[in-house]
Amino acid sequence: MKFYKRSQTRKINVGKVAIGGGAPVSVQSMTNTDTRDWKSTVRQIKNLEEAGCEIIRVSLPDMESAQVVSKIKKNIKIPLVADIHFDYRIALEAIKQGVDKLRINPGNIGAKDRVEAVVKEAKKAHIPIRIGVNAGSLKSVHNFHDNISRAKELVKAAMEHVNILEKLKFYDIAVSLKASNIATTVEAYKLFASKRNYPLHLGVTEAGSIFSGTIKSSAGLGIMLNEGIGDTVRVSLTADPVEEVKVAYSLLQSLELRSAGxxxxxxxxxxxxxxxxxxxxxxxxxxxxxxxxxxxxxxxxxxxxxxxxxxxxxxxxxxxxxxxxxxxxxxxxxxxxxxxxxxxxxxxxxxxxxxxxxxxxx
Structure with missing residues (x-):
């Protein structure tokens, strides 16, 4: 019997998968193929589908990779998330190609008009945006040596991005606040959960190999899930992404949140x-x-x-x-x-x- 109560968060839809609003905690992963090689990417996604992956993310480092999104979409069954940094034009192309969700940081894709352009098209396509804040790429985090201060910096950065979208009246938002340190990650998620009710994408970033990464991810995610925090998870491992899905289901099953069969x-x-x-x-x-x-x-x-x-x-x-x-x-x-x-x-x-x-x- 579960001994905790999940936080009530806003519901968003990623394709046919609901996140938040009391929906089951969903399992995500990310491909490690060259997205431009769409056939290899599709093959890996099919393996992930077989393992039970419910949402898959691909990185789009350039326009060429964005232009094959529709080919990938046509050949897979689960929702597709586009991971984009810096270039708003790639985000616009991904939306045009039919992606189900964007993972961006509004603050790093350029001027206000560029953000507005992306949000406008996302609204029109009815797709959500995940704000993904990582401690490793946030310079201000490294000015502090204690976990609480670092967590506050992660939340501060996330709130800056959230405010940008809210000012544009965009609310189909998910948020992640990841660090490779468990204490920093847990504190950041707790603090953000006290400020907004957007669904949270959980993860401990750069967790490590299949052995050490499984232990580290399970420790961090287990703490948060046990306290009712989290609507979707990705276990980040330096391994075949299929292993991420297996670990995620095993973890969720141990907390009686999902069944691995x-x-x-x-x-x-x-x-x-x-x-x-x-x-x-x-x-x-x-x-x-x-x-x-x-x-x-x-x-x-x-x-x-x-x-x-x-x-x-x-x-x-x-x-x-x-x-x-x-x-x-x-x-x-x-x-x-x-x-x-x-x-x-x-x-x-x-x-x-x-x-x-x-x-x-x-």
């Missing part, structure tokens, strides 16, 4: 373990990831994999089903009751069979 409960193993449990867990996870039907479940199926009888049905009694066992066999249990025994080489097959049965029941 399956929740595996497994023991850490000890000298009592007589089977290759690490390998078995990996095989079950990989096979389950390919079951598209799982992603449609509102509540995850809990599957237990225990390396011995000590950690068997008793400690995994909350699981829908699972296996516990030793060297020569495993005890299969469902809702805490033993139903049969299987050999170790049949553990994966037995679990997948039960998983398919569970899906058909739901």
């Amino acid at each position: 399956i929740e595996i409960i497994s023991c850490p193993t000890c000298s009592r373990t007589q089977v290759d449990l690490i390998k078995i867990v990996a095989e079950v996870e990989n096979a389950a990831a390919k079951m598209k039907e799982l992603k449609k479940l509102k509540k995850p199926v809990k599957v237990a994999l225990m390396g011995c009888i000590v950690n068997g049905p008793g400690e995994a009694k909350d699981a829908d089903f699972g296996i516990a066992g030793g060297k020569n066999e495993g005890i299969v249990f469902e809702n805490g009751k033993i139903i049969k025994r299987v050999k170790p080489n049949m553990w994966v097959a037995a679990l997948l069979q039960m998983l398919k049965k569970k899906i058909s029941e739901k």
